[in-house]
Amino acid sequence: MSMEQERGIESSIIECAGVCKSFKTPEGEHQVIKDFNLQAKENEFLVLFGPGQCGKTTMINLIAGFEKVSGGSLKFMGKEITKPDPSRGVVFQSTALFPWMTTMGNVEYGLKMAGVKKEERQKRAQNYIDLVGLQGFEKSYPVQLSGGMRQRVGIARAYCNEPKVMLMDEPFGALDAQTRYLMQEELQRIWEAEKRTVIFVTNNIEEALYLADRILVLTNCPATVKKEYIIDLPRPRNLVSPEFLALRKEITGIMDSTL
Amino acid sequence: MKKGVLKYRTSDKTVNAVCACIAIGLFLILWYWGTAATKLGMMIPGPIEVLQAIGRGLFGKVGRHSIIAHVGYSMMRVMVGFAIGSLVGVALGLLMGWYGIAEAIFNPLFRIIRPIPPIAWIPISIIWFGLGEDAKIFLIFLAAFSNTTLNSMAGAKSVDPEVINAAKMLGASERQIFTTIVLPASVPSIFAGLQVAISSSWATVLAAEMVRSSEGLGWMIVAGMNNNDMIQILSGIVMIGIVGFILAIIMRKAEEVLCRWNKSGE
Incomplete structure (x- = not known):
């Protein structure tokens, strides 16, 4: 913990020190997170990478x-x-879109709740709808969109409140492999265009390496940070470059010993 | 979503319409044959006589009013009672579903009142409200109210907690979550309740009119019984069926429009 605390506290937006979380179950306390430390810096893309049900x-x-x-x-x-709080936007794996609202309705929801006037909020929402590449689908309901498009709405909705931090909980976990690759590229493009601090959860090593500035490898339940990797490969990353593959092999190796 | 539940399911509207016409036609033929060729004819009139009577009475006179006017009287009562009853039912149901304390207070009471059919309240309603419109509207209120409350409550309870979290994350207040999330998310459940409520209201108005009234479809069939006029009874019954059928269709159309988001585009 001390080592992480020494490293530039001023610039960190999220600061997590010795966090524990346990749930009460009929069998007693079930600890999910144990002594978890992390600091997320401004505009950093931080990936929490860990096995299936590890408390991410x-x-x-x-x-x-x-x-x-x-x-x-x-x-x-x-x-x-x-x-x-609206300053911490969340993108859910299940998308958690409002199914009775159109794309526009979903994206402008946060601004509407904040009392922003219709004309102003639709202009701002349109901006993010364009950013995620959904122009032409403003009036579609979520059921009419594909899985990848729904998640684009989810990203635009969170972005539209202009949060300081974007929390993404396996946002592409439910997509097929092809769409998933595409969405990873898209997310990278969106993030480059509108820099935010992102905390991104995944159990997919390729996804982690493709997107992250920094990867925290987590242990299995209870979750705690096992190892940190700073990924300074140039973007957009080549998934088959020797450096990429070497890192992939190393981190996968660590994971195996965790399980 | 529902695939595999039903073995045969057609979305082809013309096929459905043809099947419906054939079934109704066969029923009418069977009815006609039964009354014309068997002893059943001594007990009930045939379809042609009934349809002729309806045709004559539609704008003519059955008692003091035309059949259209009788339908109008019954509908008026239903609409007022249904509107008030479902409004109160939906409001109470959503509150019970969303606020645990409201459920704790109202639900036990409600569970006892609900199984009492509206017609059991007829004597009380007459003692309280007399023989006029108020008593009938009160009964329909009960019918609509008890059928919408539980469905609305179930709707409010089944809102996806992640969707609630999403609204919180976007800055919605408690009140905003109730009006912009819980209410619209419950609309499909509310409509399931309204469907039952409208048929129950329709059934109740007839019962109420049969007990005491001087107009309406309920009066029409009771007056038919008193005059031993089988044709009038059957025309009343046919009209009750037709109006009930139309009411159900209107409710379904309203649901289709309001719950467009709930159906996939394909």
Whole structure:
């Protein structure tokens, strides 16, 4: 913990120190996260990479403010996180779109709740609809869109509130492989165009290496940070370059010993 | 989503329409044959006589009013009672589904009142409201209310918690979550309740009119019984069926429009 604390606290937007989370089950306390430390810096693409049910989603829920920590400290811009806030946007694996709203309705929802006037908010929403490449689908309902397009709506919706941090919980986990590659490229393009701090959860090593500035490899339940990798390969990354493959092999090796 | 549940399911509207016409036609032929060729004819009139009577009475006179006017009286009562009853039912149901404390307070009471059929309240309604319109509207109110409440509650309860989280994350307040998320998300369940409520209201108005009234389709069949006029009874019954059928179609169309988002585009 001390090592991470020494490293530039000023610039970190999310600060997570010794966070624990456990749930009550009929069999007793079930610890999901144990002594978790992380710091997310401004405009950094941070990937939490770990095996299946290792508590990654719980970590996102804690940072989002959907759930409360059982122990330790979890701060956003110096303040303890107590509840969800528009400054921390979330992209859900299930998309969690509002199915009775059109693409426009979904994307402008946050601004509407904040009381932004219709003309202004539709202009701003249109901006993000264009950014994610959904122009022409403003009036479509989620059921009328493909899985990849739905997740684009999810990304635009979170972006439209202009959050400081984007939390992405396996956003492409439910997509087929082809769409998944495409969406990874798209996300990289969107992120380059509109830099944000991103905390991205995945169990796919290629996805992690393709997108991340930094990867935190997590242990299996209870989750804690096992190892950190700083990925400074040039973007867009070549999935078959020797450096990429070497990193892939190394991190996969670590994972195997974790399981 | 529903694939595999039903063995045969056609989306071809013309096939469905043809099947419906054939079935109705066969039923009418069977009815005609039964009344013309068997002793059944002594007990009930045939379809032609009934349809002729309806045709004559539609704008003519059955008692003091035309059949259209009788339908109008019954519909008026249903509309008022249904509107008030479903409004109160939906509001109470959503509150019960969303706020645990509202459910804790109202649900036990409601569970006891709900199984009592509206017609069981007829004596009380007459004592309370007399023999006029209020008593009938009160009964229809009960019919609509009890059928919408539980469905609305189920709707509010089944809202995807992740969708709620998404709204919170986007900055919605508690009140905004209720009005912009819980309410629209419950619309399909609410409509399931409204469907039952409208048929139950329709059934109730007839029962109420049969007990005491001087107009309406319920009056028409009771007056037919008192005069031993089988044709009038059957024309009333046929009209009840037709109106009930139309009401159900209107509700389904309304649902289709309001729940467009719930069906896939393919």
